[in-house]
Amino acid sequence: MKRLLPFLFTATLFFVSCKTTKTITKTTNSKAINTADTQGGMWIPSLLEGMNEEDMTALGSNLTAKDIYDINNSSLKDAIVHFNGGCTSEIISSSGLLLTNHHCGFSQIQAHSSIENDYIKDGFWAKNLEDELPNEGLFVEFIIRIEDVTKAVLNGVADTMSASEKKSLIDKNSRQIQKNTTKSEWQNTKIKSFFKGNQYFLFVTERFEDIRLVGAPPTSIGKFGSDTDNWVWPRHTGDFSMFRIYANKDNKPAKYSTDNVPYIPKHYLPISLDGVEEGDFTLVFGFPGRTNEYLPAVAIEHITKQYNPSNIAIREAALKVMDEQMKKSNAIRIKYASKQAKIANYWKKWIGENLGIEKSNAIAKKRDFEAKFTKTLKEKGLENKYSTILSDFDKLYDAFSDINIKRRNFIEVFVVNNELLKMTLRTYKMDIAKDDASFEKVRKDLIKRLKAIHKNYDVTVDKGVFESIMPLYTNNVDVSIYDNTSFTDLEKALKLIEGNPKEVREKLLNDAAYQYAKPFIEEFYKTINPKYQKLKAEIAAVQERYMNALMTVVPSKRYYPDANSTLRITYGQVRGYAPEDGVYYKPVSYLKGVIEKYIPNDYEFDVPLKLRNLYNAKDYGQYADKNGKLPICFLGTNHTTGGNSGSPAIDTNGNLIGLNFDRVWEGTMSDMNYDPNICRNIMVDIRYVLFIIDKYAGAERLINEMKLVHPKK
Ligand code: ARG
Ligand code: GLU
Numbered sequence: 001m002k003r004l005l006p007f008l009f010t011a012t013l014f015f016v017s018c019k020t021t022k023t024i025t026k027t028t029n030s031k032a033i034n035t036a037d038t039q040g041g042m043w044i045p046s047l048l049e050g051m052n053e054e055d056m057t058a059l060g061s062n063l064t065a066k067d068i069y070d071i072n073n074s075s076l077k078d079a080i081v082h083f084n085g086g087c088t089s090e091i092i093s094s095s096g097l098l099l100t101n102h103h104c105g106f107s108q109i110q111a112h113s114s115i116e117n118d119y120i121k122d123g124f125w126a127k128n129l130e131d132e133l134p135n136e137g138l139f140v141e142f143i144i145r146i147e148d149v150t151k152a153v154l155n156g157v158a159d160t161m162s163a164s165e166k167k168s169l170i171d172k173n174s175r176q177i178q179k180n181t182t183k184s185e186w187q188n189t190k191i192k193s194f195f196k197g198n199q200y201f202l203f204v205t206e207r208f209e210d211i212r213l214v215g216a217p218p219t220s221i222g223k224f225g226s227d228t229d230n231w232v233w234p235r236h237t238g239d240f241s242m243f244r245i246y247a248n249k250d251n252k253p254a255k256y257s258t259d260n261v262p263y264i265p266k267h268y269l270p271i272s273l274d275g276v277e278e279g280d281f282t283l284v285f286g287f288p289g290r291t292n293e294y295l296p297a298v299a300i301e302h303i304t305k306q307y308n309p310s311n312i313a314i315r316e317a318a319l320k321v322m323d324e325q326m327k328k329s330n331a332i333r334i335k336y337a338s339k340q341a342k343i344a345n346y347w348k349k350w351i352g353e354n355l356g357i358e359k360s361n362a363i364a365k366k367r368d369f370e371a372k373f374t375k376t377l378k379e380k381g382l383e384n385k386y387s388t389i390l391s392d393f394d395k396l397y398d399a400f401s402d403i404n405i406k407r408r409n410f411i412e413v414f415v416v417n418n419e420l421l422k423m424t425l426r427t428y429k430m431d432i433a434k435d436d437a438s439f440e441k442v443r444k445d446l447i448k449r450l451k452a453i454h455k456n457y458d459v460t461v462d463k464g465v466f467e468s469i470m471p472l473y474t475n476n477v478d479v480s481i482y483d484n485t486s487f488t489d490l491e492k493a494l495k496l497i498e499g500n501p502k503e504v505r506e507k508l509l510n511d512a513a514y515q516y517a518k519p520f521i522e523e524f525y526k527t528i529n530p531k532y533q534k535l536k537a538e539i540a541a542v543q544e545r546y547m548n549a550l551m552t553v554v555p556s557k558r559y560y561p562d563a564n565s566t567l568r569i570t571y572g573q574v575r576g577y578a579p580e581d582g583v584y585y586k587p588v589s590y591l592k593g594v595i596e597k598y599i600p601n602d603y604e605f606d607v608p609l610k611l612r613n614l615y616n617a618k619d620y621g622q623y624a625d626k627n628g629k630l631p632i633c634f635l636g637t638n639h640t641t642g643g644n645s646g647s648p649a650i651d652t653n654g655n656l657i658g659l660n661f662d663r664v665w666e667g668t669m670s671d672m673n674y675d676p677n678i679c680r681n682i683m684v685d686i687r688y689v690l691f692i693i694d695k696y697a698g699a700e701r702l703i704n705e706m707k708l709v710h711p712k713k
Helices: 002-009 011-028 032-038 051-058 107-111 163-180 299-326 328-359 362-379 390-415 421-432 436-455 459-472 479-483 489-496 501-509 511-551 591-597 609-616 666-672 688-694 700-706
Strands: 080-083 088-092 097-100 142-149 188-192 198-209 210-216 239-248 281-287 568-573 588-590 632-635 648-649 658-662 680-687
Touching: 002 032, 032 609, 051 568, 080 097, 088 281, 097 658, 107 210, 107 328, 163 188, 163 198, 163 511, 188 362, 198 239, 198 479, 281 658, 281 680, 299 328, 299 390, 299 459, 328 362, 328 666, 362 390, 390 421, 390 459, 390 511, 421 436, 421 459, 421 501, 421 511, 421 632, 436 489, 459 479, 479 511, 489 501, 588 591, 591 609, 591 632, 609 688, 632 688, 658 666, 658 688, 666 688, 688 700
Parallel strands: none
Antiparallel strands: 080 088, 080 142, 088 097, 097 239, 142 198, 188 198, 210 239, 281 568, 281 648, 588 632, 632 680, 648 658, 658 680
């Protein structure tokens, strides 16, 4: 929000200084601070003409809006693929070769792993197309085109309507628009809300479901540094894995079949071998998940002082148990690898977010902004329309904060961290099924879920987690449920839910874990969640009004919609940063740093022998930089968030230079408060990726598919 200030109070001045900035940047390539106001934001690729194009040029880009997004010709967007609904990936060959992060492909890598074929530990490289491994359930999605459908979606919507009337009309309009959209039969559509419901866009998409695993480095490269280095700079992780899209003979989406063939893309990214230097332009193109840049101060205060700390405490307690057991046993390590990584990831993110908000004094700055906002309302005579917004927020957050935490704690305990409780939660749905048909439907689903949970279940770990997190949720902690339940054993659990509804319910009466959990679950569904949903909807309505107020009272072209898992670009430059007084972080790390961090046999910092040998021999092939060093990761000022994992970092000419995978710790506050001084995204240098594929894994066939270029020569 800080970045809105100049527009509000010094609008003319700003535009003047923006122009001068441009020349300064171009002629002397001086410090980021000059172009700071052109950075930040996650922009809609179909709306880049004008201001965004100018910003990009100021930052050193040769790309036009049409190079990035064009519906009549192939453009960069045709190489950007939403990976499994959560991450981003990009096409890097004419045969559908897909690059994403190691942590994005991690559950697939894990699913193919066993103690005998430990791809987590040793990596995996398909020798030829036949060796590439299919992945049930994995899908990727292309964006064919984007259309502004705001008018049609809001047709007939009036301020006088209640929230639910509004919603049902919007849903109805949206269905009608989708019905009328011209598209091919294999394509889909979706409509998403932007600017808190002030704008709507339609997306025509294409979904592919035959996606095969092609290659992954060992965890000691792909997840090097693990939790200790996660969200931290300097970083030395080769966080990548490779997949391939398969299509039917007509190059169209198809379910998995041995008859399918590699997909031929409309566009794939050439790969630059020339690397980056501080000040170089970087474009990150992907599917950011969720941000909240327009929150009031009271919300940020709630999140950082109450909500984050309670989540952090529960996860910390769970992780202590998991980490200890995973170090003791290989079987447990494999079973819990993916789960532990997910839990640890946000645990550490929330800590960093709090740090960043505190360091940047974000709450006080927001309060200042709000005071000025109120003043401007008065000056513009708009008080009547908007003046209750901030006090409405205060009242609502006051009512919301306890219930929000209570609800989240329930989810942390019953969904995220403890699996016995998760199984009882899923079973509850069966217990309350209204008729035989829905009972059967829930049972079918439950059988699947129980099997999935037990595939990676260890009762010692789970019991330990229960003992350690439950006191943070309730005074009623009863570990003995683990000795008197069928859920901890798959066969017994499946038996428990066999029979007609009456029989199953009777058996559940004798299951200690189910009986223990049921009152908590009922409390959740009957009181906690309804109360939460009601307040959340009220807050959303005020947030919508606030967004609208900001855009009318403080008009600016620089408002960008919060992330909502739709395709966006964010542009910036390669930049180091100064996290504290006397410290400056350089923007590039090298293989030397991997070796410096090396701890033999450590679960986080081990380095494979082959990589150490390549380092000793300085055998980097064409992947070294001009000083003969092998770059590993680099920093940029791109405004990214969860979901941007696997997003390509693209140079000024549209070539791939890196793979986005993380942010610096304090910079994770960019989800609420992007600040160009301390927010940095972390990318793995594409030359390290190529070096690992080529020199480490010897997977030359993959290098041969790619188009390697020298744009700087
Ligand atoms: N922090 C990055 C992200 O949010 C990387 C996570 C994977 N790495 C890890 N050590 N868990 O996804
Ligand atoms: N690692 C994150 C992800 O999985 C991206 C990093 C971030 O949140 O910035 O999407």
